[in-house]
Amino acid sequence: MEERDWSSLPSDVLAVILERLRWSSHPSFALTCRHWRSAVSPFYPAWITPLLLSTAHVGVTNIRYYSPYYHKNFEVGGEEGDHALSRARGAKICCAAGRHLALDSPSAVLDVELVTGNINKVPHIYRGNFDFVIYDDRAYRIFGIDAVLPLKIGYANWNSDDGVWEDWTLMELGINGPRLLPSPVTNPVIHCGLIYLLNDQGGLVMYDPCKHDEGFEILDNPTSFGFKHYNSYLVESDQHELMAVLLGRRGTLNHVIKLNEKKMEWEKVESLQGRTLFTGTLTSMVKKTKFKWMEDRVFLPVFYKWPDTIHADLISRDDELAFVPKKSSSFDTGNPNVVNHNNGACCEKCVDVWSYKLGQQEEPRENWGAERVDYGDPKS
Known part of the structure; x- marks a missing residue:
């Protein structure tokens, strides 16, 4: 033989x-x-800098992620009915927390489990869509915010025994509540158990879930950012700092600032202490990175110049998440293993995301080098 x-x-x-x-x-x-x-089979570990962008098509809830490391978009969901998200037509992405995504549709707020695709509904009461929805994955609670003056808020709790969302607990309607025009491009942020909303000039309103009936409180300070800007994004860092990113026109970075909670003043940030800030979307975040080339950098997507899009399923195996391309999706088979795009380094010619090195005066960079990934530490 x-x-x-x-x-x-x-x-x-x-x-x-x-x-x-x-x-x-x-x-x-x-x-x-x-x-x-x-x-x-080709796959892309989801822990390597995934950034939730937005729905892909008007009226169809395809969830799209971007990875600066791979310089690829990953779309989950679709029109084909093979995923529960195909039933969430016309829904608006509101926020993401852990493996949950909060959507707002005309009839209900939707809690989507990203891995399974299961959708749990919280029906609206009295009126249509909320202006903002935020999901608290620590308290298993969803908050809906009406920004039409005056500010109003309601919440719904997850009933783990029955596996359903309970009815909304709403504020008493009134005309004397706080009045503030929220920044249209940023989501509410949960910071130290409190919910903060940002206005265009740098003022904050705060809501304490333990004092629900009191609703929002407009803080006396800060009253303004103190810096010129065109757009602003609010974010809580991985070190529990309340921060804001100030952008100029055409995506230029003006400043990164953080709230000095003793003085209640915004202060300029000179260094991210080796962390990375992703912004310019509804899911701004600051996180620690193991890639030297990404340290102390601010990344801004260029929405008019998209990279390749891969239609994929988000698969969980032994607590590891990965984007696995659908059979009909095209992917690079020229490399020894597509999981290691360009042998672990992002192609210097293919990047369409602006990045800024914090603390340095420089033009936005569209090209950078990368490092080989250590796949043995997927939870980094």
């Missing part, structure tokens, strides 16, 4: 082996030999 070695294992056997390995083991598996590499 012809002698065979490990490199000659049948493809169906290799597929069974791969199903029992963590995602982070697949790149090493693919480097064994060409035959083993051919058995590895």
Whole structure:
């Protein structure tokens, strides 16, 4: 009989082996030999700088993510009815927290479990859409905010015993509540258990869930940013700082500032202390990065110049998340393993996201280098 070695294992056997390995083991598996590499299905670990952008098409709730590392968009959902999101037509993305996405449709607020695609509805009461919806994944509570003067807020709690959202608890309607014109491009932010809304000039309103009947309170300070700007985005950092990003026209970065909560004044930030700030979307965030090239940088998507889009499913395996391209989706098969785009480095010619090095006077960069990913630490 012809002698065979490990490199000659049948493809169906290799597929069974791969199903029992963590995602982070697949790149090493693919480097064994060409035959083993051919058995590895393309996937993109979701922990590598995913940024939720917006719905992809008007009237169809395709959820779109962007990764600066891969320089690719990943769309989840679709019109084909193969995902629960196809039933959420016309819904508006409001916020994301953990593996939950909050949408607002004309008839209900929708809590979407991103991995399973399950949708749990919280029917509206009295009126149509909220102006803002924010999901608190620590308290399992959804808040709906009406910004039409005066400011009003309601909340709904998750009933874990029945697996449903309870009815809304709304404020008593009145005409004497606080009046503030919120910034139209930024979402409310949960900071230290309180909800903050930002206005265009830098003022804040605050809501304490423990004092629901009192509603929003307009803070005496800060009264303004103290810096010129065109757009502003509010964000809580991973170090529990309340921060704002001030942008000029055409996406130029003016300043990153944070709230000095002792003085209640905005102060300019000179360094992100090795962290990365993503903004310019409804999901601004500050997070620690293990990539040197991304440290102390602010990233802004260029919405008129999109990179390649991959239609994918968001799959969970052993608490690891990955975008797995659908069979009809095109992807790069020229590399040894598409999971390691350009051998772990983003192509310097293909980037359409502006980045700024904080603390340095420079024009926005559209080209940068990258580092090889350590797939053994997917939760970094």
